Amino acid sequence: MKIGDAAWMDALRDVVSPQCDQPVRAVGLAWAVGLEQAINAWAARRAYNASAYDSGDIGSQHHMLPGMPDASGLATHVALAVTDDAVHAFEPKYKVSVLGRVKAPEIKHPLATWPRAGLEVSIGPPATARLQGWAVEGRPLTLELPATGERHELTIGVTAYDDEFLAILTAP
Numbered sequence: 001m002k003i004g005d006a007a008w009m010d011a012l013r014d015v016v017s018p019q020c021d022q023p024v025r026a027v028g029l030a031w032a033v034g035l036e037q038a039i040n041a042w043a044a045r046r047a048y049n050a051s052a053y054d055s056g057d058i059g060s061q062h063h064m065l066p067g068m069p070d071a072s073g074l075a076t077h078v079a080l081a082v083t084d085d086a087v088h089a090f091e092p093k094y095k096v097s098v099l100g101r102v103k104a105p106e107i108k109h110p111l112a113t114w115p116r117a118g119l120e121v122s123i124g125p126p127a128t129a130r131l132q133g134w135a136v137e138g139r140p141l142t143l144e145l146p147a148t149g150e151r152h153e154l155t156i157g158v159t160a161y162d163d164e165f166l167a168i169l170t171a172p
Contacts, residue, residue, distance in 0.1 A: 001102050003094060004029055009161055011104040012079055016090055019110060022083035028165035029092070030078045030141055030154035074111055074152050082169050087114050087143070089152075120144045121170050126158050141166075 001007045013027040075091040082088075089111040095103040124140035138155040139162075145151075156162050 001104075003102055003105075004157065004159070004161075006161060008102065008105060012092065013081070015105055015107050016079060016081045016088065019090070019107065020081055020083050020086075020088050022085060024081045024083055026082045026165045026168035028080045028082075028156060028162060028169065030080060030156045031138075032074070032076050032078075033140065033153050033155055074154070075108075078111065078154060079105075079107065080165075080169070082116070082165075085116055087116060087119060087169065089113070114143065114145055114150075118145060118147055120146060123156075123166055123170070 001011075009027055009029070012029070013024055016027060017024045074089060077092055077094075079090045079092040080087060081090070091108040091111055093106040093108045095106070097103065120143075122140075122142045122144070124142075126137055126139050128137050137158045139158060141154045141156045143152045143154070156166065
């Protein structure tokens with residue numbers, strides 16, 4: 001199982017479903033705009049600390065990337081669950097074993113709930129960002145509730161699973 005693959009997303013659906021008041025039609029995983037740049041900066045700082053102090057142990061002290069919420073207050077990673085009447089946002093929790101095996105997802109806490117009626121969703125064209133030398137493809141995803149002025153800018157992947165999620169999210 002990998003984070004974001006079909007089995008992991010099914011497990012994520014199982015975790016968020018009890019926290020939603022209606023059956024979950026789709027689950028998606030998004031991340032904060034600029035997360036790739038923040039991780040690259042963190043990795044560069046970690047490498048610099050390790051080399052500046054001539055010790056690999058110094059770099060391991062920075063093992064956690066600080067949370068980087070978007071400007072409007074969501075988490076670095078956001079699990080979105082779509083029901084018939086609402087879109088629910090949760091902060092997911094990832095667990096990886098010492099051997100690199102990904103464990104089933106958990107939810108740290110709910111972040112927000114928006115009514116689908118009046119929620120404007122816009123999706124931008126795919127773009128490629130660099131994450132420690134690797135290409136990461138994503139699309140801008142904007143959730144906006146004009147009635148309250150609330151706006152969240154996120155990034156979502158370009159897999160077939162993401163396409164299915166977006167089709168349900170944007171359906172009337």
